[in-house]
Amino acid sequence: MVFSENRISLILLCLWVATISLFPEQISAEFQRFEHPTRGDGTLRFLVVGDWGRKGEYNQSKVAFQMGRIGDELDVDFVVSTGDNFYDNGLEGETDPAFVDSYTNIYTAKSLQKQWFSVLGNHDYRGDVIAQLSPVLRKIDSRWLCLRSFVVNAEIAELFFVDTTPFVEDYFTDPGDHTYDWRGVTPVKSYIANTLRDLELALKESTAKWKIVVGHHAIRSVGHHGDTQELVDQLLPVLQANNVDLYVNGHDHCLEHISDRKSPIQFLTSGAGSKAWRGDLKNMNHHTLKFFYDGQGFMSVKMTQSDVEIVFYDVYGQVLHKWTRSKQLHSIM
Numbered sequence: 001m002v003f004s005e006n007r008i009s010l011i012l013l014c015l016w017v018a019t020i021s022l023f024p025e026q027i028s029a030e031f032q033r034f035e036h037p038t039r040g041d042g043t044l045r046f047l048v049v050g051d052w053g054r055k056g057e058y059n060q061s062k063v064a065f066q067m068g069r070i071g072d073e074l075d076v077d078f079v080v081s082t083g084d085n086f087y088d089n090g091l092e093g094e095t096d097p098a099f100v101d102s103y104t105n106i107y108t109a110k111s112l113q114k115q116w117f118s119v120l121g122n123h124d125y126r127g128d129v130i131a132q133l134s135p136v137l138r139k140i141d142s143r144w145l146c147l148r149s150f151v152v153n154a155e156i157a158e159l160f161f162v163d164t165t166p167f168v169e170d171y172f173t174d175p176g177d178h179t180y181d182w183r184g185v186t187p188v189k190s191y192i193a194n195t196l197r198d199l200e201l202a203l204k205e206s207t208a209k210w211k212i213v214v215g216h217h218a219i220r221s222v223g224h225h226g227d228t229q230e231l232v233d234q235l236l237p238v239l240q241a242n243n244v245d246l247y248v249n250g251h252d253h254c255l256e257h258i259s260d261r262k263s264p265i266q267f268l269t270s271g272a273g274s275k276a277w278r279g280d281l282k283n284m285n286h287h288t289l290k291f292f293y294d295g296q297g298f299m300s301v302k303m304t305q306s307d308v309e310i311v312f313y314d315v316y317g318q319v320l321h322k323w324t325r326s327k328q329l330h331s332i333m
């Protein structure tokens with residue numbers, strides 16, 4: 001029969017469609033990857049902001065203005081958002097005006113008209129998560145890209161974005177008045193196991209000089225929320241075992257820099273995009289704390305094959321803290 005082969009293909013196709021619609025999680029085995037090649041001069045520059053979407057209020061617009069200025073000075077390649085993109089409860093849907101009011105109409109500077117890479121925060125999980133991840137938002141503002149976990153290969157550096165909210169047990173066991181949108185995340189045990197496995201795989205495969213992991217929740221913090229124990233227990237060992245240089249997060253509404261005791265990892269919090277929690281500190285002496293600021297601001301990263309420079313800025317664009325590190329070049333050249 002002439003059509004039998006086609007018919008078999010059709011049956012197989014139907015089975016495949018049925019399978020992926022029944023078990024959508026099981027096909028997303030690996031992190032989605034994006035390429036962002038390093039520019040001709042071999043440098044990579046980007047800004048990091050977190051915990052911001054408040055329609056310009058609580059100094060969000062001021063921080064945005066200074067990001068535009070510093071972004072222009074540095075000629076940034078892209079912007080990283082560490083999550084809690086829309087307050088108080090994420091987006092209500094793909095057409096929620098908060099997307100334009102808190103994002104498009106706030107980060108208007110020319111230098112910020114670049115690709116944004118965003119993760120979800122716990123507040124985003126209180127809204128319609130599928131909407132915030134939806135490609136429809138990219139039609140409204142083409143800069144936007146928010147995914148759960150993914151990799152950006154920028155040649156000299158690779159950035160590994162990790163969805164940390166499902167790690168935090170309290171959101172499941174003690175949600176209080178909040179409702180979380182766990183679609184696509186349950187059963188959470190296998191979701192976390194898959195995330196950790198895929199991250200480990202991606203880290204091991206990486207040949208980039210610098211490895212940067214981005215999540216919403218802090219591993220180490222002296223701010224309001226403090227350390228995230230679930231991440232200390234489950235995520236940190238993976239980072240320590242795989243030569244990660246920087247862990248970048250938001251969640252605590254502050255700017256801070258803590259060094260790991262057991263590895264070269266630097267913990268960098270940039271969660272000061274709008275409302276800041278002044279004077280809310282814990283365990284000031286507990287960690288190898290290098291810098292803490294509880295007002296608004298943002299962070300910049302500038303790197304070459306051999307050097308990295310981290311700078312924190314306040315709401316006036318003034319430099320609060322600077323940190324640099326050099327790595328020897330292993331190449332024969």
Ligand SMILES: *[C@@H]1O[C@H](CO)[C@@H](O)[C@H](O)[C@H]1NC(C)=O
Pocket residue numbers: 058059275276295296315
């Ligand atoms: C805005 O920033 C200034 C300078 O840091 C600060 O004094 C003021 O309290 C901030 N406003 C709000 C609403 O956080």
